[in-house]
Amino acid sequence: MSRLLLNKRFALSGLLLLVLVLPLITSNAYMIRILILTFIWTIAVYGLNLLAGYTGYLSLAHAGFFALGAYTLAILTVTVGLSYWLAFILTLVFTSIVGALIGMIALRTREHFFAIYTLCVGYIIYLIIYNWEGMTGGVRGFIGIPSPGSIGPLEFNSQISNYYLVLFFLVLTIVVIYRIVHSLQGRTFMAIRNSEDLAKTIGISTTKNKLIAFILSTFFAGLAGALFASFTRFIGPEISNITMTFDFLVYLLIGGIGTLSGPVIGTFIIVWISQELQFLQDYRMLVFGPILVILIIFAPRGISGFIIDWNLKRKAKKQQIESMKDMENNQEVKEG
Known part of the structure; x- marks a missing residue:
């Protein structure tokens, strides 16, 4: 067992070292950009995994909260004129509060009713973003979003600096999720996933713990959305579309739902395949659909x-x- 643990640590250390030195050994700016976007999407998938994989509640409003984080940061920095990092913190707080308010209502339902309810919530967020032109820019989108502000001597005006900033937040997300999963709180989430009724009989407050999982899920979605907005510096209503949620879900299912490494594996594999099959972009589900069906049949945990x-x-x-x-x-x- 100790030998296996040692091998895992060596593998993780090697992988981390690779992503750290990669921008220094390549001049391919497009590849660095794709990696940054992959890091951001992985953060969002970790949020979805905490709720769906460890608590057993599938939220189909995840792209809506992702967009909420992106647009909140854009409005606070461009329209209101706040400094970047203050707006960044307020974005995470606001997204979590909205998640708490929606979760208190959504979590009164269970199973497919919960999924349908969150699907409606996600669509409402999309409609608000699409139609509220005075605030969100509507179909034209939101432009002029500033890049992350400097922290002391550290500046984030270049693509390489953004790469390391997003990588920092991804590693921090993985560490936080790891600590949650291996804590009493994480075991509580898994108890609810395995049998909510049984969890109630042993004294677990399922309502409170489901709400905590939902808020954490929206927090990571908002974090990913804020990073996405500051990196691309332009956002449109399509980032809140239900297809974005299904993309996150596909990443999670292929990588491994309810596992710590699943979001990383699934996101990187699908993004890599998508880049290799760009000529089939309009028909990508014809490729991913059969792969997903085969995985669900023969490897339901990804x-x-x-x-x-x-x-x-x-x-x-x-x-x-x-x-x-x-x-x-x-x-x-x-x-x-």
Whole structure:
């Protein structure tokens, strides 16, 4: 077990080292841009995974909260004129408050009713952004969003500096999610996912804990949206469309729902495939659809879950073989 843990740490350290030095060893600006966007989407997928994967509640308003974070930052910096980092903090607070208000109503429902309700919420957010031209720019979008403000000697005016800034928030997100999942709070979320009725019988306040998971999910969606707005510096209503939520969901399902590495694996793989198959962009679901169906049938927990389950089965088989050998040796000793 310690050897496996050591191998995992070496692999994670190597991966982190690679993403840290990558901008220094390549001059491909387009690849760096795609990586930044991938980091941002991964943060949003982690928020979705915390609610859907660990608590068992699928929110179809996730793109709406992503857009809410993006537009709130844009309005606070451009229209109101606040400094970037103050607007950034207020964006996260505002998105979480809206998430709490919507969650208090949405979480009165369960299963597919919850998904339908959040689908309606997401569509309402889209309609508000699309039609409120005086505030959001409507179909024309919102332009002139400033890049992240400097922090002391650190400035974020270049693509490379934005790369490291977004990477910092991605690593921070992974660390926070890891700590949550391996805490009592995370076990509470999983208890609700496995059986909400059973969780109630052992004294868990399911309403409070579901609301916490929903707020955390919207917080990470708002964080990703704010980073997206400041990086692209232009946003349109399409980022709140339901297709964006389905993209997040596809990333999560392929990577591995309810796993820590799933959002990273799924997002990077699908984005890479999308880049390789750009000539099929209008028909991408013809490619991803069959892949998703095959994965759901043969690997319902995604790529990461499949690897975890395969390792567990391999260990169990190895232990069974060792126990059988021990029994045979003991039998030989007795007969001798």
